[in-house]
Amino acid sequence: MGKDQSRSRPEYKKMTIAVDLDGTLAEYNGWEGNNIIGAPVPAMFFRVQRWIEEGEEVVIFTARADCIEAMVPIRRWLIYHGLGDLRITNIKEKGFQEIYDDRAFRVERNTGCIEETDWG
Numbered sequence: 020m021g022k023d024q025s026r027s028r029p030e031y032k033k034m035t036i037a038v039d040l041d042g043t044l045a046e047y048n049g050w051e052g053n054n055i056i057g058a059p060v061p062a063m064f065f066r067v068q069r070w071i072e073e074g075e076e077v078v079i080f081t082a083r084a085d086c087i088e089a090m091v092p093i094r095r096w097l098i099y100h101g102l103g104d105l106r107i108t109n110i111k112e113k114g115f116q117e118i119y120d121d122r123a124f125r126v127e128r129n130t131g132c133i134e135e136t137d138w139g
């Protein structure tokens with residue numbers, strides 16, 4: 020079922036959606052340091068804004084978040100771009116219902132099959 024359909028159900032419960040930063044929510048063209056985070060990627064940025072407006076919990080799930088020095092620039096970036104004080108982690112959580120990441124491939128559960136995409 021598509022996400023938008025499921026969200027219109029009256030008994031709908033809020034989701035926890037994990038979103039990668041570099042290359043997913045922010046432009047990324049190679050590592051330049053903790054203090055350099057690219058401009059927002061519009062399509063993903065607007066999607067995240069919509070999820071927040073709809074009441075979903077969006078968690079920034081990034082390998083950057085492995086030290087305190089990296090957390091401050093991420094938090095600053097999120098606030099500067101108007102997404103607010105989202106939770107940031109580098110730990111995959113059991114509560115993540117969806118994960119958006121530019122490196123991931125979707126594997127069909129319990130089969131090992133790589134799901135086909137129509138994105139080219």
Ligand SMILES: [Mg+2]
Pocket residue numbers: 039040041042043120121122
């Ligand atoms: Mg990435």
